Amino acid sequence: MLSERQSMILNAIVDDYIRSAEPVGSRSISKRGDVAFSPATIRNEMADLEELGFLEQPHTSAGRIPSNKGYRYYVDHMAPLKPLKAEDLKLFKQLAAEKLNAVEEVVQHAGTILASMTNYTSILLGPEMFNTSLKHFQLLPLNETTAVAIIVTSTGEVENKTVSIPPGVSASDMERTANLLNAKLSGVPMHMLKARIYSEIGQEIQRHAEHYEQLMKLLDDSLVSGKDQKVFLSGTTNMLIQPEFRDIGKLKTVLDLLEETPTLTRLLNSDQKGIHVRIGSENIHQAFVNCSLITATYSLDGESFGTIGILGPTRMEYAKVIGTLDLLSRAMSRALTGRYGP
Amino acid sequence: MLSERQSMILNAIVDDYIRSAEPVGSRSISKRGDVAFSPATIRNEMADLEELGFLEQPHTSAGRIPSNKGYRYYVDHMAPLKPLKAEDLKLFKQLAAEKLNAVEEVVQHAGTILASMTNYTSILLGPEMFNTSLKHFQLLPLNETTAVAIIVTSTGEVENKTVSIPPGVSASDMERTANLLNAKLSGVPMHMLKARIYSEIGQEIQRHAEHYEQLMKLLDDSLVSGKDQKVFLSGTTNMLIQPEFRDIGKLKTVLDLLEETPTLTRLLNSDQKGIHVRIGSENIHQAFVNCSLITATYSLDGESFGTIGILGPTRMEYAKVIGTLDLLSRAMSRALTGRYGP
DNA sequence: GTTAGCACTCTATCTGAATGAGTGCTAAAC
DNA sequence: GTTTAGCACTCATTCAGATAGAGTGCTAAC
Numbered sequence: 001m002l003s004e005r006q007s008m009i010l011n012a013i014v015d016d017y018i019r020s021a022e023p024v025g026s027r028s029i030s031k032r033g034d035v036a037f038s039p040a041t042i043r044n045e046m047a048d049l050e051e052l053g054f055l056e057q058p059h060t061s062a063g064r065i066p067s068n069k070g071y072r073y074y075v076d077h078m079a080p081l082k083p084l085k086a087e088d089l090k091l092f093k094q095l096a097a098e099k100l101n102a103v104e105e106v107v108q109h110a111g112t113i114l115a116s117m118t119n120y121t122s123i124l125l126g127p128e129m130f131n132t133s134l135k136h137f138q139l140l141p142l143n144e145t146t147a148v149a150i151i152v153t154s155t156g157e158v159e160n161k162t163v164s165i166p167p168g169v170s171a172s173d174m175e176r177t178a179n180l181l182n183a184k185l186s187g188v189p190m191h192m193l194k195a196r197i198y199s200e201i202g203q204e205i206q207r208h209a210e211h212y213e214q215l216m217k218l219l220d221d222s223l224v225s226g227k228d229q230k231v232f233l234s235g236t237t238n239m240l241i242q243p244e245f246r247d248i249g250k251l252k253t254v255l256d257l258l259e260e261t262p263t264l265t266r267l268l269n270s271d272q273k274g275i276h277v278r279i280g281s282e283n284i285h286q287a288f289v290n291c292s293l294i295t296a297t298y299s300l301d302g303e304s305f306g307t308i309g310i311l312g313p314t315r316m317e318y319a320k321v322i323g324t325l326d327l328l329s330r331a332m333s334r335a336l337t338g339r340y341g342p
Numbered sequence: 343m344l345s346e347r348q349s350m351i352l353n354a355i356v357d358d359y360i361r362s363a364e365p366v367g368s369r370s371i372s373k374r375g376d377v378a379f380s381p382a383t384i385r386n387e388m389a390d391l392e393e394l395g396f397l398e399q400p401h402t403s404a405g406r407i408p409s410n411k412g413y414r415y416y417v418d419h420m421a422p423l424k425p426l427k428a429e430d431l432k433l434f435k436q437l438a439a440e441k442l443n444a445v446e447e448v449v450q451h452a453g454t455i456l457a458s459m460t461n462y463t464s465i466l467l468g469p470e471m472f473n474t475s476l477k478h479f480q481l482l483p484l485n486e487t488t489a490v491a492i493i494v495t496s497t498g499e500v501e502n503k504t505v506s507i508p509p510g511v512s513a514s515d516m517e518r519t520a521n522l523l524n525a526k527l528s529g530v531p532m533h534m535l536k537a538r539i540y541s542e543i544g545q546e547i548q549r550h551a552e553h554y555e556q557l558m559k560l561l562d563d564s565l566v567s568g569k570d571q572k573v574f575l576s577g578t579t580n581m582l583i584q585p586e587f588r589d590i591g592k593l594k595t596v597l598d599l600l601e602e603t604p605t606l607t608r609l610l611n612s613d614q615k616g617i618h619v620r621i622g623s624e625n626i627h628q629a630f631v632n633c634s635l636i637t638a639t640y641s642l643d644g645e646s647f648g649t650i651g652i653l654g655p656t657r658m659e660y661a662k663v664i665g666t667l668d669l670l671s672r673a674m675s676r677a678l679t680g681r682y683g684p
Numbered sequence: 685g686t687t688a689g690c691a692c693t694c695t696a697t698c699t700g701a702a703t704g705a706g707t708g709c710t711a712a713a714c
Numbered sequence: 715g716t717t718t719a720g721c722a723c724t725c726a727t728t729c730a731g732a733t734a735g736a737g738t739g740c741t742a743a744c
Contacts, residue, residue: 039687
């Protein structure tokens with residue numbers, strides 16, 4: 001689609017613009033050394049590239065800046081990833097070496113590393129509950145009217161919810177019900193739990209305990225939580241140092257969205273595994289028109305997955321970020337897999 | 343210290359400045375109606391007030407703005423609180439009416455209400471662990487090397503931590519230890535727990551189980567967490583709409599601090615109960631020099647307490663915020679007390 | 685096909701003048 | 715003695731016009 005030379009020039013422009021955040025002129029490209037043509041020649045090519053939609057011009061006498069299409073081309077034809085610097089690798093080793101036990105701790109720590117290495121905002125999604133299974137269930141009465149329901153998953157995640165005890169249900173009722181659930185449904189995937197409760201535990205409860213209806217209601221309440229993935233943010237204030245967000249209005253749109261966890265979850269999740277790059281308006285959400293979101297997936301035990309992502313301006317250091325995400329997602333998978341096998 | 347008239351003028355200036363965020367001139371005060379003197383007279387008083395340190399002047403030909411001392415006087419001599427608007431009261435009723443069970447949910451919800459009612463940033467501290475007591479303890483093995491420790495407090499809070507199982511310790515060892523703890527130390531205040539474990543459980547374990555050292559180590563690890571109060575933030579992006587934070591540098595200092603939960607905890611906690619106002623440099627932390635922090639305490643069961651706070655620019659609607667905090671802290675105490683009695 | 689040269693465009697920056705909000709001081713009025 | 719009108723003065727803000735400079739597009743020469 002693009003000639004060799006056009007491709008080189010586009011590359012050089014994107015590269016320069018990522019560094020400087022200022023429109024790039026023909027002369028500065030010519031002086032870079034990697035495109036050995038005169039400014040005039042480069043100008044001609046730039047005019048063509050603009051006509052093709054890869055570049056934009058803020059005004060007639062300014063240099064060019066990449067359009068979304070330009071970034072997209074840059075990313076799709078990017079040179080193979082540079083190896084990371086030694087000091088960065090150190091941080092990864094920390095992740096593996098530190099005695100981080102719970103999955104959430106690993107995820108959170110990875111988010112901090114990611115934000116501090118890239119100077120962008122990191123958004124991480126905890127593992128999907130979909131494929132984890134039930135390890136333990138407990139119903140603990142606090143007083144006459146309320147109890148805490150505790151669910152432990154196979155990955156060691158603990159979810160808890162305070163529920164009200166339906167009238168007439170006794171402590172021993174609850175204990176028996178919980179024991180039944182542990183005996184019969186331990187190891188059952190979380191997404192099948194409700195169905196299995198109805199099919200297998202229902203009659204059992206009906207036989208042994210009064211208040212069938214109430215107990216089922218109680219179980220229902222207890223299992224509501226823990227459905228949604230947890231969101232971990234880090235480096236949100238890195239957004240402030242980007243010149244494109246000097247405008248407080250734009251900044252607020254983005255930061256506001258970062259507080260809406262359900263929307264974030266929706267935006268980060270995608271069906272496919274691996275690395276994803278969404279540039280500017282490729283993001284569905286209006287607030288991200290000036291942003292690029294790069295995501296990768298990590299695996300927990302080969303079946304259940306989570307997502308790690310970096311949010312920054314469209315003028316983002318794609319190569320570095322993609323490389324980092326790739327490595328970190330692998331490191332996380334390594335740190336997490338095997339530990340909580342079936 | 344100040345004459346009646348000086349006090350009135352200072353009041354008027356602070357009031358105007360809070361609304362407009364612009365230096366206040368003598369003419370505009372004179373036109374307000376509540377200080378029936380000519381601009382010249384007011385000018386003279388303003389000069390005196392500046393000399394006394396209650397006002398400042400950005401430059402010679404500008405109006406006056408309140409100094410920290412001016413705000414302090416304003417707050418200390420403030421008219422009794424205005425009753426809240428009807429629509430605001432609705433939100434409070436929501437808090438009481440909604441079937442919010444867990445303490446954390448109430449606190450979080452209160453934070454959201456607070457931020458949306460005031461348009462400032464709310465910072466809430468969960469209840470201090472200090473006075474809650476142990477309800478239940480559990481050690482649940484996940485695989486050969488790791489286990490989850492779960493602690494439930496008398497207020498229904500659930501803390502969990504993944505710990506590694508010391509070599510040689512069996513599942514039944516752990517179960518027995520947990521049972522022992524529940525039997526002997528249920529109801530013991532959390533801050534005494536470790537001491538009581540050594541004094542009462544230690545020998546018991548030594549008698550019944552091998553691996554005394556390892557089991558004690560395991561217990562030690564399990565009880566590390568849950569010490570610090572949780573921090574709930576809401577409306578952080580409200581900081582962006584304040585004209586004093588149009589300067590991104592200042593903004594970043596504040597937002598960065600908001601991410602440091604331990605520092606926040608330290609800044610919010612104070613020995614005394616009731617409402618506290620910290621204006622500008624009265625805050626210990628450098629990042630808050632342009633901010634005022636107003637805090638109130640809520641009680642959980644008459645013994646254990648938490649803090650709710652509002653962070654805004656020193657030019658803050660003190661009357662409204664103090665009124666809201668007062669009412670909301672009461673509402674929270676009402677919603678929380680009695681539910682988790684001893 | 686490439687490049688040197690040149691006219692042209694447009695932004696950013698600086699200057700100086702005009703504007704106006706607000707003050708401080710003095711002297712008159714109450 | 716207190717209050718106020720009047721006036722000179724200060725200083726930030728705004729605007730217009732001038733200038734500089736970066737960069738372009740086009741043409742003609744290589």
